[in-house]
Amino acid sequence: GAGVSQTPSNKVTEKGKYVELRCDPISGHTALYWYRQSLGQGPEFLIYFQGTGAADDSGLPNDRFFAVRPEGSVSTLKIQRTERGDSAVYLCASSFEYLGNTEAFFGQGTRLTVV
Amino acid sequence: KQEVTQIPAALSVPEGENLVLNCSFTDSAIYNLQWFRQDPGKGLTSLLLIQSSQREQTSGRLNASLDKSSGRSTLYIAASQPGDSATYLCAVGMDSSYKLIFGSGTRLLVRP
Numbered sequence: 436g437a438g439v440s441q442t443p444s445n446k447v448t449e450k451g452k453y454v455e456l457r458c459d460p461i462s463g464h465t466a467l468y469w470y471r472q473s474l475g476q477g478p479e480f481l482i483y484f485q486g487t488g489a490a491d492d493s494g495l496p497n498d499r500f501f502a503v504r505p506e507g508s509v510s511t512l513k514i515q516r517t518e519r520g521d522s523a524v525y526l527c528a529s530s531f532e533y534l535g536n537t538e539a540f541f542g543q544g545t546r547l548t549v550v
Numbered sequence: 551k552q553e554v555t556q557i558p559a560a561l562s563v564p565e566g567e568n569l570v571l572n573c574s575f576t577d578s579a580i581y582n583l584q585w586f587r588q589d590p591g592k593g594l595t596s597l598l599l600i601q602s603s604q605r606e607q608t609s610g611r612l613n614a615s616l617d618k619s620s621g622r623s624t625l626y627i628a629a630s631q632p633g634d635s636a637t638y639l640c641a642v643g644m645d646s647s648y649k650l651i652f653g654s655g656t657r658l659l660v661r662p
Contacts, residue, residue: 439593468648477554477639477652478594491649526593530648539648541586541593 437461439542441527447548448517456512456545460529467510468539469502470526478526484510485532517549552577556640556653563630564661571625571656573640578618581646585614585625586639588655594639598625630660 440459448454460467466485470478480494484504492502499517504510514521524546530539553576563569573583582601586594598607598614600623606615611628627634637657641650 466648475654477641477654478650479652480649483647483649491647494649528594528648532646532648538596538599541595543591543593 439527439529439540441525441542441545443545444543445546445548447550450517450519450549452517454514454517454547456514456525456547458510458512458527458529458542460508460510460527461531461540462508464529464531464540465507466530466532466539467504468528468530469510469512470528472524472526472544474523481512481525514547517547519549522547522549552580552642552644552651554640554642554651554653556638556656558656559654560657560659562659562661565630565632567630567660568626568628569630569658571627571638571640571658573623573625573653575621575623575642575651577644578621580618580642580644582643583614583616583623584641584643584650585612585623586641588637588639597638627658630658632660632662634658635660 442457469481472478482492487507499515502512524544526544528539528541555574557572584599585597600616613626616623637655639655641652
């Protein structure tokens with residue numbers, strides 16, 4: 436596609452429920468990143484994929500959070516037993532990495548509200 | 551641990567003014583630094599990317615400088631316009647991946 440697509444754009448869920456957030460990167464981009472942005476803050480890194488594998492998941496806050504990218508394209512961020520503190524905008528970015536240039540393109544995000 | 555700070559948190563200026571947004575970081579061993587723009591309810595748009603070996607980058611009315619040794623970057627916006635109103639985020643990369651460390655942003659309002 437023309438850009439990074441994230442669905443849904445908004446998600447409201449009840450505390451304790453399971454949610455999945457989807458990211459469709461730009462075609463051909465090998466690297467995919469998930470960030471979380473709380474109100475009034477800058478984005479915080481969650482996890483980074485190079486191809487199908489998670490190259491760095493050090494930003495995942497706890498084991499309720501998990502992400503997959505089974506075919507090296509679309510990625511799904513999964514959150515179990517959601518808590519009100521998980522409410523934030525979840526941003527996805529993708530890049531075609533080559534030496535010396537790491538420009539990435541961000542999607543518009545999924546706004547998650549846990550009530 | 552790298553920390554990125556942006557000052558001021560908010561800024562309101564009349565149209566036509568030249569302005570400077572500031573970004574500071576605690577660990578000077580950065581790989582690159584980027585400035586982004588974020589409009590309400592939208593994702594991030596990359597404005598300028600400065601590699602660690604560079605001192606500045608320019609794009610149109612925007613100029614970003616980098617002083618690694620002092621841990622500072624500035625984003626200069628010339629002849630500001632109401633359409634420049636947005637939140638501006640500074641982010642540093644510590645390696646060639648896109649694992650970035652962001653500041654909290656400066657919320658800019660340009661008044662007509």
